[in-house]
Amino acid sequence: MTPAPPTVTVIGIGADGWAGLPEGARDALRAAGVVLGGGRQLGLLPPECTAERVPWPTPLRPAVARLVDAYRGRRLAVLASGDPMHYGIGRALAEILGPDALRVLPHPSSVSLAAARLGWPVEETEVVTLVGRPTGRLAAALHHGRRVLVLSAGAATPGEVAALLRDRGFGPSRMLVLEQLGAPAETRREGTAEEWPHPPGDPLNVIAVECRRAPGAPRLGAVPGLPDSAYDHDGQLTKRHVRAATLAALAPAPGELLWDVGGGSGSIAIEWMRTHPSCLAVCVERDPVRADRAAGNADRLGVPGLRVLTGAAPAALGGLPAPDAVFIGGGLTVPGLLDACWEALPEGGRLVANTVTLESEAVLAGYHRRYGGELVRLAVAHAVPVGGFTGWRQAMPVTQWAVRKEPGEPAEGPVKDPVESGDST
Template identity: 75%
Template sequence: MSVVGIGADGWAGLTDAARAALGEAHVVIGGRRQLDLLPPQCAGRRVPWPSPLRPAVPGLLAEHAGSRIAVLASGDPMFYGIGRTLTEVLGSDGLRILPHPSSVSYACARIGWPLEDTEVVTLVGRPAARLAAALHDGRRLLVLSADAGTPAVVAALLRERGFGPSALRVLEQLGGEDEACADGTADTWAHPPGDPLNVIAIECRRDPGALRLGAVPGLPDAAYETDGQLTKRHIRAATLGVLAPAPGELLWDIGGGSGSVAIEWMRTHPSCRAITVERDPVRAQRIERNAAHLGVPALRVITGRAPESLAELPAPDAVFIGGGLTVPGLLDACWEALPAGGRLVANTVTLESEALLTERYRRHGGDLVRLAVAHAVPVGGFTGWRQAMPVTQWSVRKVREAPTPPAAERSAEAPVEPSAKPSAEPSGDNQ
């Protein structure tokens, strides 16, 4: 199977190898717009992709098995294109991929932006809210539009997030005869919808009065809508530090509250995933709003009780327990769900939960710390410290447990001295 990238310049912009692949194909599969770019000498049967596309791919390929197939893709098939889906279905050995310059390459060439310094966000089949996570003063972004209405949606989102002064440039039909450009700012954007095939270039400029959101965990508490159930900024930063998110990893956030830990886990990298479990439906809806506002609308929110709601979830790379530690079976369920190498972090402010964490620390090791934060406040005409409730935090990495030795070997082991002290247990470093 050949996968051929094609641009707005159509047949004229294709290489000889790409033209040959299309001319020899018995069946050509692609979007209607792409199929219309082919000349009559491409005599193969033209088959438009159905919608939704992804579930239909295996059946469509099976229908034409035995035929020489060519698939059309926009630009580079492996850059947010059909190439990824086909590789997942058929494997890379079954494909011959012939790329064309992507719209991102064209856009950077037109406006003189170094490609390696430009962040790309696609809104094709994805919510516009995900753009919010990429907004930082001075950053250059390229947005792949879903349709002609996307530029107006992006301008409105920038205004709502405090980036109204940002410069926008909409580049249409890049590489084609009808290439066009529209300029403006998010605050003043009034251009009517243009061509659906467009890319939006954004030079981010934050309004001086807007709340500044950094790129690391520990966002201001004011960034969240909350009823008070919020892991506060300094504790949150320390918690994410020991959770240590890495690209592609999945977090379970138990007792979501306002969703801050799961949200900031996902903001560390676009491929980070999180599931938050919150029993209160009002709070669950609030978490969804916070996630959308802060640019991670893909956060999965489950309204239900733990541990019952955990049974069918995919295995996590890390678990954070911010509430419900005293619920019977919760800690055990989270520990059992973790694979070897997984991390568990639990925070509490109550003595009852602290006792549970102390017992688990003695059993599994790790780190048991107390985090205390004080804020300067007026005291009459002077300034003093107001202490927040201290937080006890247990963090641990799960290791592969050694197999239980046979009974004969166990009987030969030296007995444990009754005087053995807790300090003789393995330390967290050895765990």
């Protein structure tokens, strides 16, 4: 069966405008009956492009399907900055119309142009977009000696990036702001984050950062188990070594969603999201002060997209998207909580629950008998001064149940209390 011809031509255009387009892209624009695009992009077209020019409204995403449908059959073209499939409108069009409906003619992206100017290998350079996203997400990419390209949201973004770098202990980092890449007016400005001297410039810019950590600034690794001091907390914090073991049991993978139930300071959800930019998490915390604290920790540690839900589980779990994994850090004796989390998991989903109390440990033992999995006790001791010597101070041991939901697992009915059922623990 022959596929239907594309209904939309998506054309990447750079700051150099018409002059930088290959002849195939020019022909597509000359032949178009309607061209959709941003106001700046539409303004780059010459008079020989006689198509009706329709600027995108704000917000853009909800209007895409409606506009494409309204102009269907009129040789529709869409203009995009650079490569339409790299943080561009091409993704939305492919999701809404399907990839077979598109003919995409990419232009070199701003990332490619910036790397070419700087001599940076693209495959060794971290790319972070701040277009429509909070500046705090840059923090997760900050590691001494690494290079980062930041896709800017506008003229104010370089100053905001410099402020974030100073606040996160990366003030010595070198910054280069590349404006109007590929255009005759292309310029660059540079300096360090701690002494950034430049006022807002051209809104069309890319920010290059050579990360340098200030002496004495905390070093945060790329794997779970950040220092406890990285978090603002009131003691309701899964401590570092147990946290690392818990994340290993949860086994995050790109694109997966975690429910962190009884989130406290948000550490499990935060470190889940730090494992990959596409990982998502919902932190459910009944105490509003702790919920605010978790949100602040998430922003400071580079995952401001963490969703913090203030409410008591299991009632607060209703309506949430189905998780790939669930962590329960508190409230195991609340009636119905563990059952609600288990029932929400799809086949193959993982559940990990930690406790330090005998009462909750008995609950986990009952679920372990029913569903299997792994029941372990985690014990951590720290060396501390004992007079003129050194001894071990034992932290409270943590009982952890980790289980994967296999096909055909029973989901009906709560697990009976081991004493009431006559079972022996």
